[in-house]
Structures are given as C-alpha cells and as structure tokens.
Amino acid sequence: MDTETQKIIREPRPAKQTYSFRVLFIAAEMGNTSFLIELIRQYPDLIWKVNDDKQSIFHIAVKHRHEGIYNLLYEIGAMKDLITPLKDPNDNNMLHLVGKIAKQKRLNDVSGVALQMQRELLWFQEVREMIPPSYRERVNKDGLTPHELFTMEHKELVSQGEKWMKGTASQCMVVAALIATIVFAAAFTVPGGYDQNNGVPLFHSKATFMVFVVADAISLFASSASILIFLSILTSRYAESDFLDSLPKKLISGLLTLFLSIITMTVAFGVSFFILYNKGLLWIPVLICVFAVFPVLLYIWLQYGLFFDVIRSTYISRYIFKPKKQVLYYKNPNV
Structure with a gap:
C-alpha cells in the first residue's frame, strides 16, 4: 500500500x-x-x-x-x-x-x-x-x-451437509421406487383387460385409453429417472465444490422428475375410471379425479419449501453480490 x-x-x-x-x-x-x-x-x-x-x-x-x-x-x-x-x-x-x-x-x-x-x-x-x-x-x-x-x-459443515443430502435423497428415492413399481404393474393390467383371441386391449381404440398408456409410460420413465438421479446423489464424492452446483442441481432434477411421476401416475389412475365407467356412471370417475388431485397438492404443499429454497440458493443467490443500482454515490436529479 x-x-x-x-x-x-x-x-x-x-x-x-x-x-x-x-x-x-x-x-x-x-x-x-x-x-x-x-x-x-x-x-x-x-x-x-x-x-x-x-x-x-x-x-x-x-x-x-x-x-x-x-x-x-x-x-x-x-x-x-x-x-x-x-x-x-x-x-x-x-x-x-x-x-x-x-x-x-x-x-x-x-x-x-x-x-x-x-x-x-x-x-x-x-x-x-x-x-x-x-x-x-x-x-x-x-x-x-x-x-x-x-x-x-468447514469440515464439520461438509460432513453434516453430506448427511442431510443423503437423507433427503434416500427418502425421495423410496417414493420414486414405489411409484415405478406401481406404474410398471399397471402397464400390464390395463383397464378392461385383453381380448382372449388376439391379446389386444379391449379399449385400445378409445382416446382415453391412449391417455392412460401415455401417462403410465411417462410416470414409469420419470420415476426411473428420479431413482437414478437420487442414486447419483448417494454415490457422490461429496467434495467441497460439489455443494456449489452439482449436488443442488441434482436435487432439483430429482424433485422435478419425482413430481412429474406423481402427476402422471395420478392422471393414469383417474383416466382408467373414465374408461370403465363412461356410460351412465360418469359421476364416479369425476369424483375419483377430484380426490386424485389431493396427493398432488399435498406434495406441492410439503415440498414447496425445500424446492424453492434449493432454487433460490442455487440460482437467485448468485445475484446478491451484483447490485442493481448505486446507493452510495448517486446523482441528484435536481442538480
């Protein structure tokens, strides 16, 4: 100096x-x-x-x-x-x-x-x-x-962060595995069953059946992707630098794919009732779909805090060091 x-x-x-x-x-x-x-x-x-x-x-x-x-x-x-x-x-x-x-x-x-x-x-x-x-x-x-x-x-903070991340990933991975198991089984037990002569699903020509098939497939793929993402979190090396981008972004991706799998599973479940009760008993699938929205809303309510915190910390917090306007030295508009 x-x-x-x-x-x-x-x-x-x-x-x-x-x-x-x-x-x-x-x-x-x-x-x-x-x-x-x-x-x-x-x-x-x-x-x-x-x-x-x-x-x-x-x-x-x-x-x-x-x-x-x-x-x-x-x-x-x-x-x-x-x-x-x-x-x-x-x-x-x-x-x-x-x-x-x-x-x-x-x-x-x-x-x-x-x-x-x-x-x-x-x-x-x-x-x-x-x-x-x-x-x-x-x-x-x-x-x-x-x-x-x-x-x-920060040695202790890294250790605690590893435990927190692994605990979160493990719990979400269990949910994703359950969804994958359910939708995989549903793919081979379609509503209405199969034609005994040619093995073709009885309602294959209905538009609602195609919605069921697509939603079930998306749910299976999304839950499988979620499992793999959370597995990568569990097997991460947990170096200091991993906490900056790698681990938070993996957690965001895992939560998003898990949410997608829950939505599409719910859609597949609700549509299956429209296939079975489309004549005379339409109130049954409508009522079922109304109740099916509840777990989706519950997931949003329970996981919104975590998801928003990860998003804010990973993407928004980077801008706290970039002031948008001058506050110390400014020009007087009256001068």
Missing part, C-alpha cells in the same frame, strides 16, 4: 466525526446497511477507516456475511484494490476472513445444511474474485492459505 493511502487511513479524526467513527464498525457488524450508507455520505473519508484490528467496514461485512455492505465495494471503483488487501495482526486478508465459518445465526438464514455450505462457497468464490490475484494464496501467521483455512473451518 502506498504511503499516501496509509496517511488517509491513519490520519486523526476531526472532532465532529468522533461519534461517526465509533458507530461505523458497530453498524458494519450489525449489518445496518442503510444507516452506514447515510453515514458515509456525510463523511466520505470514513470508508478508509480501520478498527484496532486494521479491518475496514468491508472486512467486517465479509466476516459477518452482510452482502449489502460488501456490495458497496462495487461502487468505489479501483479504490477497492487499496482496501481489500488490508491484513489484520494475524496476517489474515479479506479472503482469510471469508474462509472462517460464519456464525450460526447467519448460517440459519439458509435452510438445509447442504445449502448453508453452498452459501459459504458462494461467499468464498465472490471474495476470491474481488481481491487482487496475488493475495489469493497468501498465508497468515498460522501458515494457512485462505482455501486451506476454508477447508479446515
């Missing part, structure tokens, strides 16, 4: 900024982004200040996983290369700080241990791209690079 920057950071504080400087790091630790922005707008030089551990507000934001404050780095331009390399007394730079596991309160903001590990990986990947390349492999006083520190700190 050049001497001019060091002078700016360590220069004595004006009396009117004493209170601002004291609350600056408290606001950063608590994640009070709006208050911090207003404070910096009044006293722009506060952005250069460091605490007793030689950490800026951005280091504290990274340490406590406050993305709103961290994203202010995108607004200060090239000056960020003078702030991100700052080291604490233990030679920990910003990447070392994100290598340390977040506090449990911040981890609990994401449901599911595997998704918590994914969020930690997203933070590490983001900060790694932010700091100068020459600082990515620097060692601290313990002789650890940021990635070595990350691996050591």
Whole structure:
C-alpha cells in the first residue's frame, strides 16, 4: 500500500466525526446497511477507516456475511484494490476472513445444511474474485492459505451437509421406487383387460385409453429417472465444490422428475375410471379425479419449501453480490 493511502487511513479524526467513527464498525457488524450508507455520505473519508484490528467496514461485512455492505465495494471503483488487501495482526486478508465459518445465526438464514455450505462457497468464490490475484494464496501467521483455512473451518459443515443430502435423497428415492413399481404393474393390467383371441386391449381404440398408456409410460420413465438421479446423489464424492452446483442441481432434477411421476401416475389412475365407467356412471370417475388431485397438492404443499429454497440458493443467490443500482454515490436529479 502506498504511503499516501496509509496517511488517509491513519490520519486523526476531526472532532465532529468522533461519534461517526465509533458507530461505523458497530453498524458494519450489525449489518445496518442503510444507516452506514447515510453515514458515509456525510463523511466520505470514513470508508478508509480501520478498527484496532486494521479491518475496514468491508472486512467486517465479509466476516459477518452482510452482502449489502460488501456490495458497496462495487461502487468505489479501483479504490477497492487499496482496501481489500488490508491484513489484520494475524496476517489474515479479506479472503482469510471469508474462509472462517460464519456464525450460526447467519448460517440459519439458509435452510438445509447442504445449502448453508453452498452459501459459504458462494461467499468464498465472490471474495476470491474481488481481491487482487496475488493475495489469493497468501498465508497468515498460522501458515494457512485462505482455501486451506476454508477447508479446515468447514469440515464439520461438509460432513453434516453430506448427511442431510443423503437423507433427503434416500427418502425421495423410496417414493420414486414405489411409484415405478406401481406404474410398471399397471402397464400390464390395463383397464378392461385383453381380448382372449388376439391379446389386444379391449379399449385400445378409445382416446382415453391412449391417455392412460401415455401417462403410465411417462410416470414409469420419470420415476426411473428420479431413482437414478437420487442414486447419483448417494454415490457422490461429496467434495467441497460439489455443494456449489452439482449436488443442488441434482436435487432439483430429482424433485422435478419425482413430481412429474406423481402427476402422471395420478392422471393414469383417474383416466382408467373414465374408461370403465363412461356410460351412465360418469359421476364416479369425476369424483375419483377430484380426490386424485389431493396427493398432488399435498406434495406441492410439503415440498414447496425445500424446492424453492434449493432454487433460490442455487440460482437467485448468485445475484446478491451484483447490485442493481448505486446507493452510495448517486446523482441528484435536481442538480
């Protein structure tokens, strides 16, 4: 760091900024982004200040996983290369700080241990791209690079994430196997039976019968695909990097194919009653179809939280580090 920057950071504080400087790091630790922005707008030089551990507000934001404050780095331009390399007394730079596991309160903001590990990986990947390349492999006083520190700190989280992912995959795999068994048997016990002379299904010419056949086949293929996907989750190597993309995307695919198999199984079940009771007793298949919708809605209600959390964590969370608009420095429309 050049001497001019060091002078700016360590220069004595004006009396009117004493209170601002004291609350600056408290606001950063608590994640009070709006208050911090207003404070910096009044006293722009506060952005250069460091605490007793030689950490800026951005280091504290990274340490406590406050993305709103961290994203202010995108607004200060090239000056960020003078702030991100700052080291604490233990030679920990910003990447070392994100290598340390977040506090449990911040981890609990994401449901599911595997998704918590994914969020930690997203933070590490983001900060790694932010700091100068020459600082990515620097060692601290313990002789650890940021990635070595990350691996050591997150070893238990990886283990718990593996158990959570395997437990979820195992339970879903059992359901998929049951559906595959049912629809496979249904394919050879079609409604109405077969013609004893030529073996052709009696209702093969009906449109509803074709719907039954197609729905049953899709259910069988979807449930079989779901089994294979969940099996791949169970046999995964569970490396750190797998929690970032591979495992969450497999879980999404498995849940989607399982949902498809349930829907098509229900369709095949309901249509079979239209084939058998299409004359005079139409109210029976209609009533059956109404009740058949219940398990589909129940699956959506029970699995919606998990599915949405995986989608949000895998695809939407990547954009928390890309601010859509400037909030620190803005143009006054009246000027």
